[in-house]
Every structure is written in structure tokens, then in C-alpha cells.
Amino acid sequence: MTSLKIFNPINKMKINVAVSAGFCFGVKRAIDIAYKTLRTKNKVYMLGDIVHNEDITKEMDKAGVKKINRLVRVKNKILLIRAHGASKKTFQRAKSLGYTIVDATCPMVKEIHKIAIINEQKDYKIIIIGDNKHDEVRGIIGHLKNKTIVIDSNKKIPLKRIKKIKKAAVVVQSTQNFEKIQIIVDTLQKHIEDLRFFNTICKPTRTKQQELKIMPLKNAVMIIIGSKTSANTKRLYEISKLFNKRSYWVQSKDKVKTRWFKNARSIGITAGASTPSSTTKEVIKYIRKIT
Ligand code: SF4
Numbered sequence: 001m002t003s004l005k006i007f008n009p010i011n012k013m014k015i016n017v018a019v020s021a022g023f024c025f026g027v028k029r030a031i032d033i034a035y036k037t038l039r040t041k042n043k044v045y046m047l048g049d050i051v052h053n054e055d056i057t058k059e060m061d062k063a064g065v066k067k068i069n070r071l072v073r074v075k076n077k078i079l080l081i082r083a084h085g086a087s088k089k090t091f092q093r094a095k096s097l098g099y100t101i102v103d104a105t106c107p108m109v110k111e112i113h114k115i116a117i118i119n120e121q122k123d124y125k126i127i128i129i130g131d132n133k134h135d136e137v138r139g140i141i142g143h144l145k146n147k148t149i150v151i152d153s154n155k156k157i158p159l160k161r162i163k164k165i166k167k168a169a170v171v172v173q174s175t176q177n178f179e180k181i182q183i184i185v186d187t188l189q190k191h192i193e194d195l196r197f198f199n200t201i202c203k204p205t206r207t208k209q210q211e212l213k214i215m216p217l218k219n220a221v222m223i224i225i226g227s228k229t230s231a232n233t234k235r236l237y238e239i240s241k242l243f244n245k246r247s248y249w250v251q252s253k254d255k256v257k258t259r260w261f262k263n264a265r266s267i268g269i270t271a272g273a274s275t276p277s278s279t280t281k282e283v284i285k286y287i288r289k290i291t
Helices: 025-038 054-063 088-096 107-121 135-141 178-191 203-211 231-243 277-290
Strands: 014-017 043-047 065-068 077-081 099-103 125-129 149-151 167-172 194-197 221-225 247-250 266-271
Touching: 014 277, 025 043, 025 054, 025 077, 025 107, 054 065, 077 088, 088 099, 107 125, 107 135, 107 167, 125 135, 125 178, 167 178, 178 194, 203 231, 221 231, 221 277, 231 247, 231 266, 266 277
Parallel strands: 014 266, 043 065, 043 077, 077 099, 125 149, 125 167, 167 194, 221 247, 221 266
Antiparallel strands: none
């Protein structure tokens, strides 16, 4: 008996992966520093997760980087400062409690600290556009002497306070969406006489966001890969959704649904700055299988 193999030349589904998909420079660097530090055989501790991604957190834990929620007195332990950075107080407290500090703060986050500190010394009120609860924003605040104003949305601008300010310098959380901050800065400009604006959105974020202004228009379906706890993945999804309603945010291949790809000729894929390439590869492999 012979068997018939059916080939389908009509299936021309294309998968286009964003050049910038996945780990950004700062996250890669922090993970490399963590592994290098582990080679010293000392215990390595970290306040919180190294990145907002469950797979990487588990991997790090297995390798020996332990997450802690607060600092306690120790001997011969290393505290790894994450890519988001930390407040000055955290550095000082850790040292006083006996930790050796390994600082993996992303250089682009350090640059934001520097800009904010210099402008504060020149008597500018510091305004941060970003998420008040995010560690990066808490870290920036923690390097300043005076009270800062944090604005997360153009709907929540504290106009009463803003109107009293004569001189202000604005810095931005590195992963913010430029369109959103522009609206906020436009409003601030109307009320503050001497306003300095530093667009501190980092280069990897700009590249990712730029790609997302083109890819959703060129692909029938967009898949954004990253943890639901990742703020930068959330923003990528929001931008993609603005340009293409068929945008979906998945954490892993298990969340991908076949029905999303009905009649789709091309699929665009990107991944957040904390998404490992292994997860992206798995999702792509799975999409190829089901389409
Ligand atoms: S998102 Fe930007 S600032 Fe944040 S760690 Fe990555 S490269 Fe650094």
C-alpha cells in the first residue's frame, strides 16, 4: 500500500520577528553580572526579582541568587543591585549591615539619577514621569534630597501644585511611551515658566516602540511576548493595540489561541525587555505548528 503525502504550497503564513525583541542591554548586563558574581562562591542576595519574568527568576534562584524582601545583618554576603537601580538609602543600609555591594544598575538608569541630581542642585523641582510604584522610579526618588512629583498619566497631573512651581526639570522612567509623556510635558509647559525636559526613555525602549509603530500595520496579527508583571511589555502591547486590534499579549506558548490567526497572512512578533529568547522561540515554534 502506498501513502499519500500532502504538501500545502498555498500556506504562505509569514512570521516577522522584531529585531529588538527580548532582553535589552541593561537586563542582559545585569544577568551577566549576577552569573559572574556567583563564581566568587559567596552568597548572592537581591532585593526583589532581577527582572519581571518568572522563568528568569526561577533560573536565577536555581543558580544561587536568592531573593530577599528586607536587609538583615549578615557576614560575607553580596547584595546585587538590579538593573532598575536602588535608592541611596538602600546602598548605605546594605553597607552598614555588612553586605558587599555589586551594582548592576543599568547605565541608562544611572544617567537619569545624574540628570535629576544635577538639576536639583541647581534648584529645579524634579518631576518624574513614570509609575510611582515602580522600582526604577523609587530608585530615582531615593537619590534626591527634596520631594519630587511623580506623574503617571495626563489625567493625574497635580495642577494645583504645578502652578506654584517656577523652575522644574522633568525626567522620564526609561520604559515610558513617548506619546504619553509628550501630552504631560505640553501641559506642564503651560504652567511652569522655566521648564527643562530630559527625554530619558532609553534607546532599547525607543527602538522597540518605533518598531511597534510599523509592525502592527504590516502584519495581520501581532503577538507580544512577556510576563504579565512586566510594565514594559504592557506598554508594548498598548502601543501595538492602538495600531492593530488583533494584538495579543502572551506570557508563554500555552496562552496562544489558534483562532487568533484565522485568515492571517502574516504575524508580527515582539517581546518585552525582560523576556528570554527561549520563551520567544517556543512561542514562534508553537505558532508555526498550529498555523
Ligand atoms: S529598559 Fe532601558 S534602562 Fe531599563 S534596563 Fe533595559 S536598557 Fe536599561
